[in-house]
Structure formats: structure tokens, C-alpha cells
Amino acid sequence: MTPGDVTRFCFRAMTGYPLRTSLMLLAMAIGVAAVVLLTALGEGARRYVAQQFTSLGTHLLIVLPGRSETVGGPPPLMGETPRDLTVDDAMALVRSSAIRRVAPIMVGSAPVSRSGRSRDVIVMGSTASLYRVRNLAMARGRFLPDGEVDRADAVVVLGHTLKNELFGNEPAVGGFVRIGQRRFRVIGELARQGESLGLDMGDIAIIPVASAQALYNRASLFRILVQASGREAVARAEQAILDIIRERHDGEDDVTVITQDAMLATFDRIFQALTLAVAGIAGISLAVAGILIMNVMLIAVSQRTGEIGLLKAVGAPGGQILRLFLAEAAMLSILGAAAGLLLAAAGQLGLSRLFPDFPVAVPVWAPIAAVGVAIGTGLLFGVLPARRAARMDPVAALSRR
Numbered sequence: 001m002t003p004g005d006v007t008r009f010c011f012r013a014m015t016g017y018p019l020r021t022s023l024m025l026l027a028m029a030i031g032v033a034a035v036v037l038l039t040a041l042g043e044g045a046r047r048y049v050a051q052q053f054t055s056l057g058t059h060l061l062i063v064l065p066g067r068s069e070t071v072g073g074p075p076p077l078m079g080e081t082p083r084d085l086t087v088d089d090a091m092a093l094v095r096s097s098a099i100r101r102v103a104p105i106m107v108g109s110a111p112v113s114r115s116g117r118s119r120d121v122i123v124m125g126s127t128a129s130l131y132r133v134r135n136l137a138m139a140r141g142r143f144l145p146d147g148e149v150d151r152a153d154a155v156v157v158l159g160h161t162l163k164n165e166l167f168g169n170e171p172a173v174g175g176f177v178r179i180g181q182r183r184f185r186v187i188g189e190l191a192r193q194g195e196s197l198g199l200d201m202g203d204i205a206i207i208p209v210a211s212a213q214a215l216y217n218r219a220s221l222f223r224i225l226v227q228a229s230g231r232e233a234v235a236r237a238e239q240a241i242l243d244i245i246r247e248r249h250d251g252e253d254d255v256t257v258i259t260q261d262a263m264l265a266t267f268d269r270i271f272q273a274l275t276l277a278v279a280g281i282a283g284i285s286l287a288v289a290g291i292l293i294m295n296v297m298l299i300a301v302s303q304r305t306g307e308i309g310l311l312k313a314v315g316a317p318g319g320q321i322l323r324l325f326l327a328e329a330a331m332l333s334i335l336g337a338a339a340g341l342l343l344a345a346a347g348q349l350g351l352s353r354l355f356p357d358f359p360v361a362v363p364v365w366a367p368i369a370a371v372g373v374a375i376g377t378g379l380l381f382g383v384l385p386a387r388r389a390a391r392m393d394p395v396a397a398l399s400r401r
Contacts, residue, residue, distance in 0.1 A: 028336025125212020329382025
């Protein structure tokens with residue numbers, strides 16, 4: 001039989017039983033679509049987290065008070081509190097050539113009010129360096145002015161959401177708001193940036209760090225953001241931070257330095273493992289589809305005994321019949337995989353429109369792997385029905401026994 005004859009034979013076999021064929025195609029299509037969409041969600045989550053970290057800035061290091069490591073030995077008899085990070089600690093870091101910018105961060109919550117409108121929002125204290133360290137953008141006005149970090153200027157930069165809540169359509173720059181018991185002049189409005197690692201940059205007020213110290217009546221910082229002079233300088237900057245803080249804290253290693261690259265690498269590993277896990281779970285549906293193909297084709301063999309007997313009576317060898325049934329299983333798998341890819345594309349388009357900020361991205365390997373597994377599964381589970389058809393006795397088949 002020529003390839004054209006085999007194709008026509010398989011096509012007539014599938015169209016002869018439309019309901020049976022439709023069920024097998026649907027099962028295979030759902031399996032392929034599940035693999036592609038679940039891997040797309042896993043890859044999208046990985047890219048989303050990467051975008052969130054990238055929006056924080058580039059070549060960043062985060063300095064937190066306290067050590068994350070634990071050491072052996074008996075526990076201390078008295079509790080120990082890590083030494084606070086101060087503005088002086090932050091400013092001392094700029095003496096390293098590996099460090100380009102330093103932004104001390106103080107964070108708290110306070111009521112921000114104007115003309116009878118009041119909101120409890122996050123008020124962040126920092127310096128002019130925060131603008132470049134965090135890759136911020138201004139919609140109107142300017143950011144915190146350069147100057148001495150101990151100057152408690154009564155100026156504030158508002159997020160766009162907070163500005164709209166307090167000023168509405170009126171211009172905010174040049175106006176005044178009250179934060180706590182002190183009046184601040186609005187000098188700028190942040191551009192719309194959305195959330196960044198859980199912090200809504202639109203619903204925030206940024207004031208000089210000295211003003212935040214006076215507002216919250218404390219000197220300790222929440223953390224210090226450090227921007228290295230380049231990607232190759234990140235390791236040197238990390239060591240410089242540890243050395244400088246140790247020197248200032250009487251020889252104690254009482255800070256934790258987290259690099260942006262280390263956090264991204266950790267999340268990459270987590271999401272890659274998650275993507276492979278959900279792809280494996282979705283692959284189970286392909287096995288289920290293969291079992292369905294096997295069961296339905298076993299029934300098809302019993303329904304087509306007369307046809308098989310006629311093929312054998314005219315001289316078709318068992319190997320030829322085996323190849324015919326395997327070709328039918330392969331054709332079902334290929335068509336089901338194609339339908340699954342179309343279904344996955346539709347699902348990806350729908351998810352992209354429902355969640356425009358979430359990058360639903362299909363890895364290159366996912367469709368290839370899904371189609372390969374679908375065809376392999378169809379052929380694997382099609383062997384048993386094909387071998388049963390090939391071994392039938394032609395006389396018994398013609399008599400439909």
C-alpha cells in the first residue's frame with residue numbers, strides 16, 4: 001500500500017465513527033493544551049517576578065539590620081538585639097569605589113491630609129539618591145532635593161493615587177499637605193508605576209529621611225539600598241558593605257546583605273522547578289488520553305473484524321495491518337495535538353486580555369514536548385490494538401468471530 005492509500009484508509013476509519021473520533025481528539029487536545037498553558041503560567045510567573053526585581057533598579061544590594069546566619073554553640077544567657085542601621089552608616093558606604101549610590105530607607109505609616117481629606121498611607125523617608133537607585137519617574141515637579149541628609153526640609157513627593165485622592169483634578173505641585181502634625185509642601189508627583197514587590201508606589205508619600213526621623217521619633221533605618229558601580233562590582237560592593245559596617249559596629253557582623261542577582265537566581269530555580277512540576281502533572285492527562293485511544297481502538301478492532309479479515313484474505317501481511325492501525329493512532333494523535341495547540345493559543349490570548357500585567361509566556365520547549373509526548377503516547381497505546389488486529393485469523397475475522 002502506498003502512503004496515499006494508508007492515509008485514505010485511516011481517514012475513512014476515523015470519519016466512519018465521528019463520535020468515537022471526536023472523543024479521542026478532544027482528550028488529546030485537552031492534554032496538550034493543559035501542558036502548554038500550565039507551563040506558560042509557570043514561565044509567566046518567573047518573568048513577572050524578574051520584572052518586579054528589575055523595576056527596583058539595577059546592580060542593587062539591600063542591607064538589613066541583623067544576621068540571617070545561625071552559628072553553633074550554646075544560646076546566649078541574655079537576649080541580644082542587633083545594632084540599628086543609621087544614616088551615618090549609610091553615608092559611610094559611599095567611600096567605597098565599588099558603590100555608586102546609597103539610599104537610606106525609613107518606612108512607617110502616618111495620616112496624610114488636606115482640606116478635610118485624610119488617608120493613612122506609607123510614608124517613606126529617603127534622600128535624592130533614591131530616585132536613581134529605584135529607577136523612579138516623575139509625572140510632574142521634581143524629586144527630593146540634593147543636600148545635607150540631616151536637613152529636615154518640609155517637602156514631599158506624592159504617588160499618583162495619593163495625589164488624586166487629596167487634590168483630585170487640581171495641581172498638587174506647590175500645594176500643601178499635613179503629615180502627622182507637620183505641614184509639607186508638595187514638590188513632585190511620581191509617574192504611574194503600579195506595585196513593586198507588594199508596595200504600591202502610587203499610594204505613598206516620600207519625604208527627606210531627616211524629616212521621617214523627626215516624624216517617627218527614631219533614628220534607626222528600615223534598610224539601606226546600595227547601587228554597585230556595575231555588574232562586575234556587585235561582589236566587591238557586598239564585601240565593602242560588610243567591612244565598613246563591621247568597622248563602624250565595633251567588629252560585629254550584625255547586618256545581612258542581599259544581592260539582587262542572588263534573589264533573582266533563587267526565584268528562577270523555584271519557578272523552573274514549579275514549571276516542570278506542573279508540566280508533569282499536565283502530562284498525566286496525555287497518558288489518560290493515550291489509554292482512551294487504546295481502549296477505543298480495541299473496540300474498533302472488534303468492530304472491524306470483517307475489514308481486517310478481507311485485508312488478510314487479499315494477501316495483506318500482519319505487518320501491513322499493524323502499520324495501518326499504528327498510522328491511524330498517529331494520525332489521531334497529530335490531529336489532537338494540533339487542536340490542543342490551537343486551544344492553548346486561544347487560552348493564552350484570553351489570559352493575556354484578562355491579566356494584561358501578567359506576562360503569559362509559552363516556553364519554546366513546551367509545545368514541542370507536548371506534541372512529542374502526545375504522538376509518542378498515541379503510538380505507545382496504539383501498539384496493543386494494532387498487534388491484536390495483525391494476529392487475527394483471516395477466516396475467523398471474515399466470519400466475524
